Amino acid sequence: MTSSGDQGRSLDSGEGRQRQTSIRPKPEWQTNETKGMSHKPAIMLEGVSRQFGKQEVLHDINLKVHSTEIFGLLGPSGAGKTTLVKMVAGLDEPTRGKVYVSGVRMPALRMLGEIGYMAQLDALYLELTAQENLDFFASVFGLRGHQKSRRIHQVMELVGLTVDRGKLVSAYSGGMKRRLSLAIALLHEPGILILDEPTVGIDPLLRKSIWEELQALSRQGTTLLMTTHVMDEAAKCHRLGMIRGGELIATGTPMELISAAGVSTLDEAFLHYGEVKKGPIQGGRGSNPGTQDERMRHSHVHRRHPRKGRSIDSEVPVQDPTKGGNGE
C-alpha cells in the first residue's frame, strides 16, 4: 500500500504509467458538515429492514460508517449487500428503520448530488462513446466548461481509459465498462462514494492503482462504502461489515474480526461468524493491527446471531450462492 505521506497522489501502476491527479479542493459541504459535525457518522442505518413481498431481505440492520472511512460489506451472494447500499444511495427505501447520510434522512434529493454511486450492473449508454457518457453524467451533476473537461480527463486517466475514450461503449470489454462506471461515480467528486463490487473484472494491476486512488480519496475526506466478494480486497477496508442472510453479523476492522474469532485469516473469520449461533454480543477494541490509521478508534467487533442458525458447509462461503441467501 502507498505510504500515507504520498499526498501528491501520483499513482504508479507498476508499468511506469504515471497518473497525475491534482489535489482537489474539498467540496463545500464536506468541510462544513463533516468537520463541523464530526460526531455525526457519514452513513447511519437504524433498525433497517427491507422486505420484498414476504421475503425479508434485510433484517434490523444497525450500522454507522464514519467520515473518511473505507467500509466494506462482505457477504455471500444474495446476502442483501446490494439492497443495503441502494438504500444508502437513495434508490430504495427501508420497509422499517431509517437511513441517514451526513445526518440527512434518505432518500433526499439534495443528498444525491453528494453521493457517487457505482451500481453492480453497469448502467451505461452503449450507443454513446465513453466520453459522451461522462459528458452527460458530468452535466447532470452540474459540472460545466473547463471544470467538466478537467474532471473527465482526470477520471479517465485514473481508470486507464484515456486512449479508448472515443470508442462506443458497446465496443468496450466487460472490465472497461466496469472502469467507466467507476469513473462516472468519481466524476463529481462526491463526499460519499458507494461502490457495489467495484473491481469485478478489473485486472490486478489496475485494481491496485484503483485501490490506491480510493485510499487517497479517503485520506482527502471521502467516505467509502463498498461491497465485495473478494477477501484480499476486504482486508484493505478500514472496517468491515459481515452480512449474511440479511443480517449484519459482525463489524470491525479486519484484524479485529480475525482476532476476535480466534482465527488467522479473514476467510476463516467469515466462516466463524457465519457459524456462531449463540454467545454474547462482543463489543470491544481489538488490538491495534497497526496497518490502519486513526479511524480505528471507531472500530469494535460487533457480533450478531443469525436469526435462524444457518449451517455453513462450504469452504468458500462467499462464493456459494446457495448459502446464506434468503431462500426460506
Place this chain on the structure above:
Amino acid sequence: MRVRALMVRILRQFVHDRRTLALMFVVPLFVLWLVFVIFNGNTYHPKFAAVDVSSPWTQALTHQGAVVTSYKTAADALTALKNHQVDALLQLNGRVPQVELEGSDPAQTKGTILTLQKALLSAMGTQKGLPVLQFTYLYGGANMTSFDNFGPVLIGVFAFFFVFLIAGISFLKERTSGTMERLMATPLRRWEIVLGYTAGFGLFAAIQACLIAWFSVGVLGLMMNGRLWALLLTTLLLSLTALTLGTLLSAYANTEFQMIQFIPLVIVPQVFFSGLFSMDNMAPWIRGLSKIMPLYYGADALRNVMIRGLGWRTIYPDLLLLLALSLLFMGLNVLALRKYRRI
C-alpha cells in the same frame, strides 16, 4: 440545465444510431410515396358492353369517360362480362335501359353506376331540353383524388406511429438497461427526465413533421388549401402526443416486444377511428370511442387545414386538446417514475 444535458444526450444517441434515424425520417416518406402511387393512379374508367344501343347513349357514356364496346349479341356481351373484360352490360329493352353489373368489387360497381347515371342525365337533358345539372364544390374539387382525401390522415398516422414507437422503445431501454435507475441516483428530478425526453425527441419529431409535410405537399402534390404553419403545428402537436403517450406506456412494458404489443392495442384502433374509413355508418357508441383518441383530433385538424383550407379558428379546439393530452401524459409519466424513486 440538466434537461439540456438529457436533450444533448438523446441527440447524440440518435446521431450514433443511423438506422433509427432512417426509420424516423425516411420510412414515413417511403410509405407515403407507396400509398400515393397506389391510390393516385388515374381515375377509374368503367368499361361497358353495349348491345344494340343507340349512339346518343354511347356518346354520353364516352363523354363521361367510360369505354364502350358494342357487341352483336347479348350472349357475346355476357361472356365478356363473365370474363371480366367489362364492368357492365347495357341493353335497351325497348325504351327501358337494362344494366347487368359485374358486381364483385363494390368500389368499381359504384363507379360504374355513377358514370351511367351521369350519362343518363345528360342524354335525357339534351333530348328533352331539360336543364343540365351544374356541380360546384365547397371544398375539394372535381379533380380531388382519394389520395387527397386520406393523405392528411396518413400524415397524421405516420407522424404518430413512428414517434410513438421510437420514443417508447428508447424510454423502455433506459429502464431495461439500468440507466434509469442510475439516473435516479443523480440529482435529476423526475419531471426533468420526462421533460428532457420530450424535448429531445420533440426535436426529432419536429424535423420529421417538416419532412413529411414538405414531401407530401411539395413532392407528392397532395391537396393543400390551408396554411403551411397550421399543417406543421398540427403534425408537431400530434407527434408530441405520440411521444408522451409512448414514453408513458413504456412504463407498462418490460421488453421491447411488449412495447410492440401496444401497436394493435393503441395504434390500430386509432387508425380505424381517424377518418381513414367513414365513421358515418358506425353505431353511435362506437363513434364515441373516437373522442378519446388523439389521432382523431389530429386527423380532423389536418383535413380541415389541407382539404378545406381552414385555419386557426376551426382547428384550435383540436390542437388545444392534443396539447392537453400531451401534458396529461407527461404528468402521468412523472408519477409513473415514482416506481424508481419516491422523491
